[in-house]
Structures are given as structure tokens and as C-alpha cells.
Amino acid sequence: MKKWFPVEVMPIFGIVGVACAGATAYLWKLSQGPEVVWDRSSDWRPWDKVKHDENLKYITVNPEFWAQRRAQAAAKNGERAVDAI
Structure with a gap:
């Protein structure tokens, strides 16, 4: 049976996967910061x-x-x- 990809690309898949996971984690961290407002209908200026x-x-x-x-x-x-x- 033929493989979908050569064995040499496994490290590339691993590195790209770790980079994507890190980028997702960083964006999640940025989105949960105090200066980001998700709900403008309620109190969108809590610092007041x-x-x-x-x-x-x-x-x-x-x-x-x-x-x-x-x-x-x-x-x-x-x-x-x-x-x-």
C-alpha cells in the first residue's frame, strides 16, 4: 500500500502543528485581555x-x-x- 506522504515531511508537519497551536494560544491570550470588549450591549466601559x-x-x-x-x-x-x- 502506498503512503500519502513521504516520511521526511513528518518533522515539517510537527513543526507547523506546534506553530499553529502556539499562534492559537497567543490569540486566545490576547482576546481575553482587559482592554478587549466583546459585549457592547451591557457595560462596555467597566474602567469608569x-x-x-x-x-x-x-x-x-x-x-x-x-x-x-x-x-x-x-x-x-x-x-x-x-x-x-
Whole structure:
């Protein structure tokens, strides 16, 4: 019985397959990022709901800064800086 392809092309198939899988994984990673919006009908600007004193990072290098900012926000009692002008 004759084979469909010569044995020499097996490494090429393997390399191309791994490259396609890597490209697919990379595109999936990019599509799941925070700057990508898939659903524009609901809340497509979630970054507008982040408060001024809210930290969204996993690792905080300077926690005193966020504590100070949180205290300043609590002291203002809902006042905006624009209202003082």
C-alpha cells in the first residue's frame, strides 16, 4: 500500500502543528485581555466604575499610598474636586 506522504515531511508537519497551536494560544491570550470588549450591549466601559482610591493590581508596591488615598476619599465625604472651583 502506498503512503500519502513521504516520511521526511513528518518533522515539517510537527513543526507547523506546534506553530499553529502556539499562534492559537497567543490569540486566545490576547482576546481575553482587559482592554478587549466583546459585549457592547451591557457595560462596555467597566474602567469608569473604578473608584479613585481603589487598587486593582495583584501586587502593591506602595500600600501606604493607597491607604492615604483611601483616607483622603473618606474625608471628602463624596465631594468632588470640581465642585470646589
